[in-house]
Amino acid sequence: GACRVSMSMTEIRAGFTAIKANIQSRDPIRTLSILSHPHSLHKVKSSDRCCITHQLFTFYVDKVFKHCRTEDSFVNRKISSIANSFLSVRRKLGQCREQNNCVCGEESTEKFKQILANYEGLNVTSAAMKSLGELDILLDWMEKSR
Amino acid sequence: DALLPAPQSISILSTNMKHFLTWSPVIVQGATVRYSVEFQGEYEREYANGSWIPISECSLTTATVCNITEDISATVAYKLRVRAELGATRSRWGTTKGFFNRAMTSLTPPLLRVVADGHHLLVELADMGPSFQFRLLYWKKSQESRVQQKVVKEVSSMVHLDTMEAGAEYCVKAQTHVEAINRSSSFSPTQCVMAQGDTSVWLV
Numbered sequence: 001g002a003c004r005v006s007m008s009m010t011e012i013r014a015g016f017t018a019i020k021a022n023i024q025s026r027d028p029i030r031t032l033s034i035l036s037h038p039h040s041l042h043k044v045k046s047s048d049r050c051c052i053t054h055q056l057f058t059f060y061v062d063k064v065f066k067h068c069r070t071e072d073s074f075v076n077r078k079i080s081s082i083a084n085s086f087l088s089v090r091r092k093l094g095q096c097r098e099q100n101n102c103v104c105g106e107e108s109t110e111k112f113k114q115i116l117a118n119y120e121g122l123n124v125t126s127a128a129m130k131s132l133g134e135l136d137i138l139l140d141w142m143e144k145s146r
Numbered sequence: 147d148a149l150l151p152a153p154q155s156i157s158i159l160s161t162n163m164k165h166f167l168t169w170s171p172v173i174v175q176g177a178t179v180r181y182s183v184e185f186q187g188e189y190e191r192e193y194a195n196g197s198w199i200p201i202s203e204c205s206l207t208t209a210t211v212c213n214i215t216e217d218i219s220a221t222v223a224y225k226l227r228v229r230a231e232l233g234a235t236r237s238r239w240g241t242t243k244g245f246f247n248r249a250m251t252s253l254t255p256p257l258l259r260v261v262a263d264g265h266h267l268l269v270e271l272a273d274m275g276p277s278f279q280f281r282l283l284y285w286k287k288s289q290e291s292r293v294q295q296k297v298v299k300e301v302s303s304m305v306h307l308d309t310m311e312a313g314a315e316y317c318v319k320a321q322t323h324v325e326a327i328n329r330s331s332s333f334s335p336t337q338c339v340m341a342q343g344d345t346s347v348w349l350v
Contacts (some may be wrong), residue, residue: 008325029257065194080199081217084222143291
């Protein structure tokens, strides 16, 4: 099913752009991807989009942001801004999923399992920093599939 | 630390998505007291062990106001706290009572200037920042029932609304809309202008 959720994409992207270089410089393993390995998000069917978006926002809120604390106050403030925005959007996505009964198809379930496997294949801080550094992959995919 | 009292009368002033934390000064005769401010969003409360995040621009400041706009950048419930510092002595934290959500900001009507440039109905809008859109309503004075609307998402210098009939009077009013909190301001006062009369020239 479809989910139309209003979110301040501009604010989230501005917050991420401000710290992208800093975060990506903390990710030594450039050959691996959490979100895009082995298949890109762009391969997800439109009917599965609502479900996997909610799963991904839950992934970032539950697993990623808390392990991204740095020694840099500016970076921490921007991460907080993104994390709180994700929390706000995740809540709307959850409500939408319930109302629209967004069923998680086999494909998105498989895709999300792969993302978790990629994440758990690294130590938690590296995995969290890499996932945060790939946020624009998620944002680009969401904007293209609007 | 009990020697230095915590700041009191801590409150948040928020207008048009600009948010400021203010507090009363802590008075110590002959000394300069400084203050430090921290914030906590819903995410920090629920997923990051209730951690607090310092606002560097308001660390060891002598001011009794802090611009928290940059950090209140999600539509969730935030808490703010401030403490006084004098040398190595620190007061307890003074924390805002209740939560602050940017959806509570007060929205004022936009400032606008309506211009008749010959037959063209133009409007100049004051820029209020990236969060703001503007909804303009305009009509010919004698035809109040036929109101037209234009939504302006990005403020440019002048907005062209319509081409007016010669000598007719046109009226305009506007409100702001903030998508991030899904709220609108009240309307501005109505402004009316007269289109230039017909100046056809006859060759004799």
